[in-house]
Amino acid sequence: MTTPNTAVKIGKLTLRNPIVTGSGTFGFGPEMANIVDLNKLGAVVVKSTSREARLGNPTPRIVETPSGILNAIGLQNSGVDNFIAEKLPFLRNYDVPIIVNLVGTEVADYVHLAEKLTAAGGVHGLEINISCPNVSHGCDFAVDPVLTAELIREVRKVTDLTLITKLSPNVTDMVLIARAAVDAGSDALSLINTLIGTAIDIRRRKFRLANITGGLSGPAVKPIALRCVWQVHRALPNVPLIGMGGIMSATDAVEFLLAGATAVAIGTATFVNPTAATDVAAGLEAYLVENGINDVNALVGAVTQ
Amino acid sequence: MTTPNTAVKIGKLTLRNPIVTGSGTFGFGPEMANIVDLNKLGAVVVKSTSREARLGNPTPRIVETPSGILNAIGLQNSGVDNFIAEKLPFLRNYDVPIIVNLVGTEVADYVHLAEKLTAAGGVHGLEINISCPNVSHGCDFAVDPVLTAELIREVRKVTDLTLITKLSPNVTDMVLIARAAVDAGSDALSLINTLIGTAIDIRRRKFRLANITGGLSGPAVKPIALRCVWQVHRALPNVPLIGMGGIMSATDAVEFLLAGATAVAIGTATFVNPTAATDVAAGLEAYLVENGINDVNALVGAVTQ
Amino acid sequence: MPHQVFARVLSNDPIIAGHQVITCDAPSLAAEAQPGHFVNVLTAERSDPLLRKPFSVYTVDRDRGQISLLYSIVGATTEGMARKRPGEILDIVGPLGGRLFQADPRPNAAHIMVGGGYGVPPLVFLSRELRLAQSEPNITFIIGARRKDLLLCEAELIAAGVDARVATEDGSHGISGRVTDVLEPLLLEKSGLPVTVYCCGPTPMMRAVAELCLRLGVTCQLSVEVAMPCGIGVCMGCVLDLTDGRRVRCCVDGPVFEAAEVKWS
Amino acid sequence: MPHQVFARVLSNDPIIAGHQVITCDAPSLAAEAQPGHFVNVLTAERSDPLLRKPFSVYTVDRDRGQISLLYSIVGATTEGMARKRPGEILDIVGPLGGRLFQADPRPNAAHIMVGGGYGVPPLVFLSRELRLAQSEPNITFIIGARRKDLLLCEAELIAAGVDARVATEDGSHGISGRVTDVLEPLLLEKSGLPVTVYCCGPTPMMRAVAELCLRLGVTCQLSVEVAMPCGIGVCMGCVLDLTDGRRVRCCVDGPVFEAAEVKWS
């Protein structure tokens, strides 16, 4: 059998394989480039970038829970100008689509970021983070279809880069928000961001995170993430989805593709196994070969009851 | 030190300790009475009971996920008349409050059930399940404050038993639904029911549950459940909450009390350790003694940042 | 009554490739266990995997207060069991099962056991109990396996004087074929006698045996193989549809059913 | 560069109550590891606990390609380490750490190590490397512990000819008190010389040492103890506030900092 096709399309972008990195779990590239070959990834999604530098939340910021972690980093980053000046040049050395995750508190913030990053060159896609649970107002957009639509519409006006909206699972009906984002011009959707949770230290009778609540990620949330992908894919079968939430192995990645994701992001898994993303990419290719599937796109949404 | 007080109040009910059983995880009593002394529990909450007998969903109905399980039992039960005739007499032998969990598709179903169970005698509380994710329409009430209020108001009219509304975590804002239920006459709230999830068998490329989706429970969901309890307690500090979701040990139970639960339910843990509920009750008492706390009520909501 | 036992492991040795027998000190289980009973084992120390897994009771030594399980190493729990060394503790809940094998009480009955894979151990237990209860019971034991090296308990049965017959799918030992290829002629052979078939194994095998027995009008007891999330009757995750329309729990309403009761899906 | 090694365990023996030393075949780590480097270990086979845990490199045998870790058994990962037998595999990511101990290059420098608990092993590594790099370096090693039976590495240091001084909180060995009770007079003793203090241990101890050194104007390097969810610089879960206002990652921007840089919360 010939090598199977692993390339997938997310908006205007062609990814050499469906494996991308989860924003906030892969830094801005340099640390990971010491460990994995970025050119073996479908795309690199960098940590959320905001208009101004942010120090994030106080520590502790990450605690372990059964099969998961809660994080309350609070979007620490050095701001978009620093990103363009200091981080982007490094990423331009690689032959891999760069997707920048944007975060702001107002529509104007996102528009500003989108303009700057589009103009910068070397950025291939924008992931609009409307769903960070770890900052006040972090989820205001994600829970409201009208606000989401307005935000995406405004960002769409200033960029022709592939636009990906990152959805929150902390809502009654994700399909509503998904549809609003797509109708307003989002080319694709990322799901899911983390679920809001907390943990308490019973000895000190205090919250274990300085921020009180944090976002739950890792294998614990995989069943929920998979359900979200399936729900949104069923409602919007033509919209490319980047699925994520607890993917640790190629097996997990295949589950997400079958549920309807066109690509998948590796997040928390990278903390456990630094080469998780490229390992999953290799494992996915092996699965295709073993099962005689010559195009990974054949898996997308192919689950049956 | 003297023996600490472990009694708590949920509506009109006084529980000898804060440990109750999670509906659907403890059957209707007889099986468990062979294993644990029911009189050592705060209350027994039995499996959801409906107007007519229900066969539930086809198999497979339960699959394991990381630190959790997905269940799609689909409310199998032999109906309220059978419950009153066959199951309640057994439970009347015990000196423990009996809370019956009710489920229906229309307001009239719940009203009918509440009337019958109130008249039956030997039932001490009603848990109104508006949040079962495993049947169509199972969550229609739980996601809508207006429908929830209407349902509770009607049930309230026909019973003076302690009314407990069981909330779903699959919503954007649990506080909204909680407040609606309480304003309509619910004495207390149970939270959380399971989170909607799914799992896929990549070999057969099929969903692992016959019902496609199921409800996630167990330690995986504990951080989310704990956050829900804290959010609702902060908004409604005077409403007694029965917290649940992944409680496996006394340590977990204390976390829920600190977050604002007045009582806690042991669900999935019973599958792993059949004596989990009484073990947690004993462990909780030991914690009180070790920490010189002479009333368990002092823990409720006592977490600090 | 089901209870939890932290049983000290006495031995834990391979028997054939990928299969071991673990023997534990567990007087309360040894006292109560009957053929068809199973126990639920937990080896994980934290919550992944979360649930216990069921294993049939294989041998019971009531005098010494010991039980053993015969297991196939396939996943986290059985890998955890395989790592246990003598002196370590195995966390067991048991005995489980509400309806067990019922030895045919007719004095001259022919008892035919049909076992495949880890369906063999409970039937070995049953035939041992039969031999303790009756003098010279008429037992024939059909063991099925894919290949010779996957065959369980043959030598043990022969040593005990049981008429053991073997079917391997690849013909590497005994008859080439399936257990039903041995069972059908055997039922003719025993046709003068009251006969009961006791069967445990993979579902397709049990279904074939059940259908053969129903066709020939022979009583057949099956110990069904269904995932048992709780094993104690409270999760409703182990249900089976019966021909009378009832949907019952395999753990407490079974695991043993009459062939005629089971509705195959 | 950080990489994953499935290292074969060579030995794994208790040294004092609740503490063991595990030695592994890991040539690539042995070649790269320097004092202050740590590695991230995973012992769980499934996802609970999910994260690796950090351990300082204790000894390195570059010729044989071996490294060892000295660990205190406190939770799931260290219990998992304690169960490893020679021949089994330890899953390690390393070497980790971007800024390590820097040996004071001044020829007649007095090197003072101050270690408590599992802060001792990286300093033992540092003093060994100093002795390899310099002839007769002037090293004093202060070990702190609550009680005599919790004292780590004293015999080993004495055997290597290091001037080892001990403070136990209950006075059961050495000076009765804290490491700073030994350090303060020692700094006076060494006051004619260029001095560098290297410190690793529980945060309150490090803070006390740092504040003493700052007060006396002595250079002090600290290896901070902060949870390291990823260890490779990408999770932002290990941040530390510095006096210059920066919020840096301990894993790749540390774990070693100058006492003057650290802002204590």
Ligand SMILES: Cc1cc2nc3c(=O)[nH]c(=O)nc-3n(C[C@H](O)[C@H](O)[C@H](O)COP(=O)(O)OP(=O)(O)OC[C@H]3O[C@@H](n4cnc5c(N)ncnc54)[C@H](O)[C@@H]3O)c2cc1C
């Ligand atoms: C009443 C009863 C009695 C039994 N008695 C015995 C006995 O005596 N001896 C014995 O060896 N077994 C027995 N079993 C079977 C045993 O309980 C199962 O094999 C059990 O699941 C083993 O647990 P595990 O954790 O080792 O493997 P598991 O992890 O549960 O795996 C079991 C099987 O499922 C497959 N599997 C696991 N996860 C997945 C997935 N996500 N997708 C697809 N496939 C998957 C595995 O590859 C493996 O083949 C009995 C079962 C029942 C119901």
Ligand SMILES: Cc1cc2nc3c(=O)[nH]c(=O)nc-3n(C[C@H](O)[C@H](O)[C@H](O)COP(=O)(O)OP(=O)(O)OC[C@H]3O[C@@H](n4cnc5c(N)ncnc54)[C@H](O)[C@@H]3O)c2cc1C
């Ligand atoms: C850079 C660095 C180097 C280190 N080097 C070493 C070394 O060389 N040797 C060494 O022994 N250790 C070292 N440590 C410490 C080691 O990494 C931790 O002790 C690690 O957490 C042990 O993992 P564990 O899974 O065994 O225990 P964990 O389960 O992580 O428990 C660790 C501690 O936290 C407590 N704990 C766990 N869970 C909770 C909870 N829910 N609530 C409250 N408390 C809890 C436990 O009781 C225990 O005391 C180092 C740490 C760092 C940051």
Ligand SMILES: Cc1cc2nc3c(=O)[nH]c(=O)nc-3n(C[C@H](O)[C@H](O)[C@H](O)COP(=O)(O)O)c2cc1C
């Ligand atoms: C430590 C940490 C930091 C994260 N930071 C961001 C972020 O800055 N922006 C964002 O959109 N998502 C962020 N996420 C969410 C992940 O990108 C991903 O959506 C989520 O973790 C689920 O995937 P996982 O289970 O594979 O980690 C973060 C997650 C973690 C664990």
Ligand SMILES: Cc1cc2nc3c(=O)[nH]c(=O)nc-3n(C[C@H](O)[C@H](O)[C@H](O)COP(=O)(O)O)c2cc1C
């Ligand atoms: C197998 C199973 C069946 C359940 N059936 C019901 C039910 O009939 N009615 C109900 O209100 N909740 C039901 N639940 C939800 C539990 O009562 C509980 O809310 C949930 O499982 C979270 O708690 P846990 O993590 O401790 O199990 C069921 C849960 C499980 C696992």
Ligand code: FES
């Ligand atoms: S296994 Fe739970 S009811 Fe049978």
Ligand code: FES
């Ligand atoms: S441990 Fe993750 S950034 Fe330092």
